Amino acid sequence: MLETLSIDKINRVIEDVRFCDTSSKHTLQYYLENPQQTQAPKMKRYRLQFEDLANELIEFLFEYLAPHELLYSFKELNRRLTSIVNFQPLCLPDNRYMNFDVYYDYLTSIIPKHTSQIVYLHLSERYSPHAVEFFRNEIPINKLSWFSLKAITIDDLPLVADFAFVVPILTELPRLRSLYLRMNCIYSNTYLIGLERARPQFVIHENLHTLIIKQCSRNLLVELLDQGHLPKLCRLHVTFYAAHDPHDEKVIDPEALKQIYVPELRYIKIELHEGVGWIFKYLEELQRASQLEDLVIHGFMISNVFVSDVPRVDELRRWLLLTKLKQFNFQMRIKMRWLPGCEESLNDLLDDYIQAIGDESLKKSRILKIFYPSMSLVKQMKINESISKGDDESRSSNLVHNDTVDENCKEMDIYEMEYMRDELIQRTKAVSCWHHLKKLNLEGDLPDNDGIVGENIPYLLHIAHRSPYFRELHIKSDVDFGRVLASNNELGILLSSQLEILSFTGEQENCSLRRLVNIVDKLFSHPSSSSPCLKQLTLKVNAHPSSWLTAHNLVRGIGKMFDRFSKLNRFNLHCPKFSAFQKQKYNLSELASQWSVISSFRQPRMIRSYEYRHKPHMLEIWL
Secondary structure (H helix, E strand, O other): OHHHHHHHHHHHHHHHOOOOOOOOHHHHHHHHHOOOOOOOOOOOOOOOOHHHOOHHHHHHHHOOOOHHHHHHHHOOOOHHHHHHHHOOOEEOOOHHHOOHHHHHHHHHHHHHHHHHHEEEEEEEOOOOOOHHHHHHHHOOOOOOOOOOOOEEEEEEEEEEOHHHHHHHHHHHOOOOOEEEEEEEEOOOOOHHHHHHHHHHHOOOOOOOOEEEEEOOOHHHHHHHHHHHOOOOOOEEEEEOOOOOOOOOHHHHOOOOOOOOOOOOOOEEEEEEOOOOHHHHHHOHHHHHOOOOOEEEEEEEOOOHHHHHHOOOHHHHHHHHOOOOOOOOEEEEEEEOOOOOOOHHHHHHHHHHHHHHHOOOOHHHHOEEEEEEOOOOOOOOOOOOOOOOHHHHHHHOOOOEEOOEEOOOOOEEEEOOHHHOOHHHHHHHHOOOOOOOOOEEEEEOOOOOOOOOOOOOHHHHHHHHHOOOOOOEEEEEEOHHHHHHHHOOHHHHHHHHHHOOEEEEEEOOOOOOHHHHHHHHHHHOOOOOOOOOOOOEEEEEOOOOHHHOOOHHHHHHHHHHHHHHOOOOOEEEEEOOHHHHOOOHHHOHHHHHHHHHHHHHHHOHHHOOOOEEEEEOOEEEEEO
16 A cells, blocks of 8 residues: 555656656756646656656655655665665654554654654644654654754643653754644642752753744743753744743743843744733843844733733833844734723723824724834834734635635635625635635535525535645534535535545534434445545534433444544544533543443454543544
8 A cells, every 4th residue: 555655656756757857856846846737848858767867856756755655665676776765864744644553653663763864753642642652652762863853843742741851852862953842731839849850951952943832831941041051042932821830930030031042043932821021021132132033922911910011112112122133023912801800000001002003992902913113112103903923824824804815825714605795705716726725614504584504515615626635624513504515416526535634513402423423424425436535533512412422322423434434544522521521421531441342342453453532521533
């Protein structure tokens, strides 16, 4: 299977470059990035085979293959290809898109034999129960084996103290240039003691350029940046959560970070649910040295204590003008929507900014948005209505902005047609191809005057037909809309051939697991030339667990989905939290083990091929 997949990929590329100039790597790249082209202009035409390609072109082609495809397809074919494969840099793909058997093969075979070739590692615990734990148990991290590793991304780390994971990575991987961690940290009463004991382990890392930590304590950040531990750090992105941050008094009001400790730091983004005043004090020396080029602060005030911590206009203006750089960009977006007991101080603060930026809507929205240098904070001017850079990155993929159509969008929302303007619908339908669209979000519509639902389904079909890279669909609807959706033969055939990720949320209390399973099963049961390619399925059941949540229904419903989707590697089930905790017999944590035992007897092939984890309201299965 792996060999066929890789050979097919290579053959498609070879067919595209069969008439290209073999000495031009740029020509090959042109064809890879423009597969619709059949030939490039002004090019010598002569036929070639894969074996005729120069080594550098073969190496370039191999970059487009996952390590398991490359190693199992080309190694040991002949001496030349084996030599190229043995020196090919390997980027380990996100295990979120692997089935469990492939991931296990990486841990037991591929990584141990090719550790020295790996330049990028991506691990994810999201929808992959125990993936990081398996990796840590099977694969030792040390500088002798991983000397080529340049970048690491780890998503949704299981419960762990942040320093217990960050410090060993930086200690054992001195050549690392980029580190991204999304953590679920433990902040116990002993956290500060543990961090104090770990302090001697902090080393000076001479190569780290980019550091991103989602959910980091303020203590850890200060320790990392202090004493020149990261002298080459250029980009920093950290997220704090006040409810869990165990910071002591010293770190609440830390000393200014010395410029000599981080002489290369230029770009900083900070997200927090607490006071922001300490950030300006902490970074003041860098600003005074005209070192910062980009600073973004996103905050959500959850306590009236922090209102007084937001700098006033004069204080903020003074801080911004410390730099002499012409290209310094500053953005601050702070939500202060629910702060009981501090109305007077909050209104006083907002009045101060309204006088500077001229936006009267601040008192209503209670979202303070500052964009510098486009806003001078001196003259009366209307606040920039554009969203911040961070929000722009997350929303730029949406279709609709001021009733215009973005043909390059990556994500699109399709909701009730009654709320969409006719002109916008016509503009959308006029687009011949959505070249970058990957994800669609569909909301079920309400019955019209004749009791008919599903008016936006033809619209969905129209868009999907013109989206060659459409792979992900998120549906929110009731049972009636779901049944109409499932009965659409043309849509079902299209989804079977393209869709890889499906999430279905039943919005009414009659949306039981059985009904959602039947809707999805029927949607993908229409006659098609190929079996469904769905890899990830999420069902969110809104019905009260007493009406459906039993071990028998779990076995039957989940088993039906496994039988329908042979390529499925993730199945996620969610039920309402408020109901899941009321009684143990309606608790997914109590029923998960029963489901596992019964399913293993009914489907023996599953015994060694899946992992699962659970919470009272959630069950995640990794196949």
